[in-house]
Amino acid sequence: xxxxxxxxxxxxxxxxxxxxxxxxxxxxxxxxxxxxxxxxxxxxxxxxxxxxxxxxxxxxxxxxxxxxxxxxxxxxxxxxxxxxxxxxxxxxxxxxxxxxxxxxxxxxxxxxxxxxxxxxxxxxxxxxxxxxxxxxxxxxxxxxxxxxxxxxxxxxxxxxxxxxxxxxxxxxxxxxxxxxxxxxxxxxxxxxxxxxxxxxxxxxxxxxxxxxxxxxxxxxxxxxxxxxxxxxxxxxxxxxxx
Numbered sequence: 001x002x003x004x005x006x007x008x009x010x011x012x013x014x015x016x017x018x019x020x021x022x023x024x025x026x027x028x029x030x031x032x033x034x035x036x037x038x039x040x041x042x043x044x045x046x047x048x049x050x051x052x053x054x055x056x057x058x059x060x061x062x063x064x065x066x067x068x069x070x071x072x073x074x075x076x077x078x079x080x081x082x083x084x085x086x087x088x089x090x091x092x093x094x095x096x097x098x099x100x101x102x103x104x105x106x107x108x109x110x111x112x113x114x115x116x117x118x119x120x121x122x123x124x125x126x127x128x129x130x131x132x133x134x135x136x137x138x139x140x141x142x143x144x145x146x147x148x149x150x151x152x153x154x155x156x157x158x159x160x161x162x163x164x165x166x167x168x169x170x171x172x173x174x175x176x177x178x179x180x181x182x183x184x185x186x187x188x189x190x191x192x193x194x195x196x197x198x199x200x201x202x203x204x205x206x207x208x209x210x211x212x213x214x215x216x217x218x219x220x221x222x223x224x225x226x227x228x229x230x231x232x233x234x235x236x237x238x239x240x241x242x
Contacts, residue, residue: 006199030100034182041104042111049064049067049119050115054120067112068116079107087102107168107175134149151226176188
């Protein structure tokens, strides 16, 4: 029996004062908000953990390794359940957190381990002389990382960071298990109400692709901006003496 395609389903009323198209766009906004916020958390924590794994002392290296190994060896869905059900039950400071921020922290911590490994690999790929030269110029170790090592390492790891940014968009789909009204939750509920799952899931797939491509374009634009700044800084240097 041929399938009865009906794209007008998105113009039908949900019974709650909005159409399925409006619900879809609202869910898309929640998906973008979860992915974008989690990416900020992942980059911030990943930079700290990645740098810690390259510091001279054993303690920061061990702390960075514990963070990475402790989080990346647990499935992302388990992270969401831990942050949503377990942490608020055992730590009172998390009881007032909204489900949105609990999911953001779960995704951010999970993805931070991958960012940390990329940062560590980028720093490890730099010649040892760069750190020594920065310290010899009178910079402190934090200043050497801030002004010399990290800017170069970030340019090296930008391609894998771009892939990770796109990946966090896909991982945001697990937010539906704790009733965040994002694309996957919309798809499941809308196809049950309308019996037009093909149209619903095709639309959701297209929006996931668009969101991932937007993340790719933003990271590409950031890479171009970094390269322009590097060229401008190089042009501002005085010419070398003969």
